[in-house]
Amino acid sequence: MGEFDLIARYFERAQQAPGVTAGVELGIGDDCAVLAPRPGMQWLVSSDMLVEGRHFLSTVDPVRLGHKALAVNLSDLAACAAAPRAFTLALALPRVDEAWLAGFAQGLFALADEHGIALVGGDTTQGPLNLCITVMGEAPAGAALLRSGARVGDDVYVSGTLGDARLALEVFRGKLRLSGDAFEQVRRAMECPQPRVALGQALRGLATSAIDVSDGLLGDFGHILRRSRVGATLDADALPRSAVLDAQPLAFRREMGLAGGDDYELVFTAPVAMRDAVAQAARAVHTPVTRIGVIEAEPGLRLVDGAGAPMDTRYASFDHFKS
Amino acid sequence: MGEFDLIARYFERAQQAPGVTAGVELGIGDDCAVLAPRPGMQWLVSSDMLVEGRHFLSTVDPVRLGHKALAVNLSDLAACAAAPRAFTLALALPRVDEAWLAGFAQGLFALADEHGIALVGGDTTQGPLNLCITVMGEAPAGAALLRSGARVGDDVYVSGTLGDARLALEVFRGKLRLSGDAFEQVRRAMECPQPRVALGQALRGLATSAIDVSDGLLGDFGHILRRSRVGATLDADALPRSAVLDAQPLAFRREMGLAGGDDYELVFTAPVAMRDAVAQAARAVHTPVTRIGVIEAEPGLRLVDGAGAPMDTRYASFDHFKS
Numbered sequence: 322m323g324e325f326d327l328i329a330r331y332f333e334r335a336q337q338a339p340g341v342t343a344g345v346e347l348g349i350g351d352d353c354a355v356l357a358p359r360p361g362m363q364w365l366v367s368s369d370m371l372v373e374g375r376h377f378l379s380t381v382d383p384v385r386l387g388h389k390a391l392a393v394n395l396s397d398l399a400a401c402a403a404a405p406r407a408f409t410l411a412l413a414l415p416r417v418d419e420a421w422l423a424g425f426a427q428g429l430f431a432l433a434d435e436h437g438i439a440l441v442g443g444d445t446t447q448g449p450l451n452l453c454i455t456v457m458g459e460a461p462a463g464a465a466l467l468r469s470g471a472r473v474g475d476d477v478y479v480s481g482t483l484g485d486a487r488l489a490l491e492v493f494r495g496k497l498r499l500s501g502d503a504f505e506q507v508r509r510a511m512e513c514p515q516p517r518v519a520l521g522q523a524l525r526g527l528a529t530s531a532i533d534v535s536d537g538l539l540g541d542f543g544h545i546l547r548r549s550r551v552g553a554t555l556d557a558d559a560l561p562r563s564a565v566l567d568a569q570p571l572a573f574r575r576e577m578g579l580a581g582g583d584d585y586e587l588v589f590t591a592p593v594a595m596r597d598a599v600a601q602a603a604r605a606v607h608t609p610v611t612r613i614g615v616i617e618a619e620p621g622l623r624l625v626d627g628a629g630a631p632m633d634t635r636y637a638s639f640d641h642f643k644s
Numbered sequence: 645m646g647e648f649d650l651i652a653r654y655f656e657r658a659q660q661a662p663g664v665t666a667g668v669e670l671g672i673g674d675d676c677a678v679l680a681p682r683p684g685m686q687w688l689v690s691s692d693m694l695v696e697g698r699h700f701l702s703t704v705d706p707v708r709l710g711h712k713a714l715a716v717n718l719s720d721l722a723a724c725a726a727a728p729r730a731f732t733l734a735l736a737l738p739r740v741d742e743a744w745l746a747g748f749a750q751g752l753f754a755l756a757d758e759h760g761i762a763l764v765g766g767d768t769t770q771g772p773l774n775l776c777i778t779v780m781g782e783a784p785a786g787a788a789l790l791r792s793g794a795r796v797g798d799d800v801y802v803s804g805t806l807g808d809a810r811l812a813l814e815v816f817r818g819k820l821r822l823s824g825d826a827f828e829q830v831r832r833a834m835e836c837p838q839p840r841v842a843l844g845q846a847l848r849g850l851a852t853s854a855i856d857v858s859d860g861l862l863g864d865f866g867h868i869l870r871r872s873r874v875g876a877t878l879d880a881d882a883l884p885r886s887a888v889l890d891a892q893p894l895a896f897r898r899e900m901g902l903a904g905g906d907d908y909e910l911v912f913t914a915p916v917a918m919r920d921a922v923a924q925a926a927r928a929v930h931t932p933v934t935r936i937g938v939i940e941a942e943p944g945l946r947l948v949d950g951a952g953a954p955m956d957t958r959y960a961s962f963d964h965f966k967s
Contacts, residue, residue: 346686350871351790352723352855353688353781358681363669365676366764368778370734372771400675411693411776441689444776448695453734453767453776455691458676467674532675548673 331422332410332440344406344459345439354441356407356457364406365458365465367397373450377512378493383421385512386452387428392516393535394456395436396585399521400533402466403458405438413448436518466524466531466589471549475529475590477614478599480517482561483538484574485510487581503565510563514585519606524589527598531589537580539622542588546622549590555614558627579624590616654745655733655763667729667782668762677764679730679780687729688781688788690720696773700835701816706744708835709775710751715837716858717779718759719908722844723856725789726781728761736771759841789847789854789912794872798852798913800937801922803840805884806861807897808833810904826888833886837908842929847912850921854912860903862945865911869945872913878937881950902947913939 333349347355358364371390373379381389391408398405410429414422433440438456489511491497492504499507517533524531530549534541538560546553560578567574591599596612603610617623624632656672670678681687694713696702704712714731721728733752737745756763761779812834814820815827822830840856847854853872857864861883869876883901890897914922919935926933940946947955 347790351792352720353690353726353788355724355788355790356687356689357785358685358687360683362681364679364681364687366679366730366732366778366780367676368732368734368766368776370736370767370769370771370774370776372736372769372774375769375771397675401678403676407689409689409691409778411691413693413695413774443691444693446693446695446698448693448698448774449772451693451695451736451771451774451776453691453693453774455689455732455778457689462680465676465678467670467678469674 332426332443343437345441348439348441354407356441358459361462362459363462363465365398365401365403365460366455367394368453368455369394369397371452381512383424384428387425388432388513390452390454391429391432392514393585394454395432395438395516395518396514396533396535398456398458399516399518400466400531400587401458401460402464402521402525402531403460404522405436405456405458405518407439407441408433408454408456410440410443411453412443412445413451414445415448415450460525464525466521466528468530468532468545468548470530471545471551471590471616472529472592473551473616473618475592475616476596476612477542477553477555477588477590477616478610478612479534479538479561479586479588480520480608480610481586482563482566483534483584483586484566484577484581485563486514486583487577488566488569490583499565506563506565511583514583516585517587517608520587520603520608520610523602523606524591524599527595527602528589528591531587534584534586534588535582537582538584538588539579543622545588545590546620552617552619552621552623553614554617554623554625556627557624557632559611559613561609561611655749655766666760668764671762671764677730677732681782684785685782686785686788688721688724688726688783689778690717691776691778692717692720694775704835706747707751710748711755711836713775713777714752714755715839716908717777718755718761718839718841719837719856719858721779721781722839722841723789723854723910724781724783725787725844725848725854726783727845728759728779728781728841730762730764731756731777731779733763733766734776735766735768736774737768738771738773783848787848789844789851791853791855791868791871793853794868794874794913794939795852795915796874796939796941798915798939799919799935800865800876800878800911800913800939801933801935802857802861802884802909802911803843803931803933804909805886805889806857806907806909807889807900807904808886809837809906810900811889811892813906822888829886830888834906837906839908840910840931843910843926843931843933846925846929847914847922850918850925851912851914854910857907857909857911858905860905861911862902866945868911868913869943875940875942875944875946876937877940877946877948879950880947880955882934882936884932884934
């Protein structure tokens, strides 16, 4: 048995947390995991691959990396209103570093246990650092939220705040400085995003469409518009921002919010008649949501400022570490 | 939209093959794919990550690499007697090489279509070459074959032939030479393994346990023994071998068969009373199977030669390109 098989054993041991095996008949240890879908449920599946230097900095705390690797996948389940059930982890590592692995597993399993999702399989191999997670979740048939359901007249909402993760990246790049406390806050947004799993499920039957904001609000919301064959007007100054981002110059804070990326908030649409129900659902899961616009028949996305005046929409979407 | 988003589109277009969407409600294009398990079915899940230089040579034909990346995953479904349904593909590429991508997709989708499995999602990113596939398959509840079901007195079988893939690797390493035809044959075994998907399903209700041979017969069969808490005696000279391998010296051909690896054949156990049924099932799916031993109560694995004399069992399992 090689070193990398021992790593696999490490994850096998670590995953024995109580209460995270709903729908899981058999986890790690055979050629496949065995899942037992309940009658009337659909299963939702998403995969994300994270590469060092592109999706995370080589200096990131492994505890936070373990958290984030799963968080970005849970965010996809959240956007589809699915309850997390099971995930696989494939991991390529340049060398066996026990301290790194212990931290990574700690962050990964802390978030997994919080959301009741079981590690059911995967792979470990030697190679340039690469993390690939596939998540599986459950939703009653027909209850999943998709990008294609937005209707003319719907309100547009976003959860939490936008732009902090990108603000942190700009600090890492040396493009601006923040005080220690402010930096820690936005760095946490970048390294420890909280997937909106409870909100996604709370929006079943209320929202008409949803997507998670990973590449920037404008780009991701654009997917909803295209898939739903509608347009929209958004109020750029209505975007929810942290106090740290609010202290930045107007043009910069607008850009961070509209096109920052790595936010892992949900942008979603819901009929006007559901306003009270949406507000109540959001309160019930302790997740702030903000109304930022309206779905319209005219194709394309129109931005207005706080005074209602049209704005330039040529913000580039966040393309990981490329830009 | 960056180059890597365009790659994703390429796979989105290419996956539109008819008849490969059983159980798939929604494929590529949303935050998650939506799967619709049928009542009474369990879903089986497995992930494998392939890294250049470790799981494949950098010079491999991309058509064959596309085939193999999916084949090794289908082999896990085969071992569990699952019918392939859906898979995700996460791909890190150092650069966009259209010819490489076209070849890779061709090999991947040819095998996917053959086995009726749909590409339902994934990820594409820039980074050192890395392929991560997660497969999902279906089996009636309780019908999946696991490593844990072998019983004392069961026959031990293996499908196809063993050792050719490792023989090819030894040629690539310069440790021996083969004639052109012989080399092409074993190279094909190494680069284009045929997952035993039909055999796996044909063995439902007949076999008591199964595993696929990826790391070498001894190592993989050892997993069955440990999980089933039994032992076994295998006849090393009964192992099925190709004519090419049979032309090699005795000790070498034994080692290739017992510990070669990368074979993607199934090793499985079945009660003696099922001999005729197993033979008939194997014929029905045009897959040769060979009886190579018997499960015993005494723990551990005993090897005998063709004359029944005990042999040394200290063969190291194939550990990818490490050895």
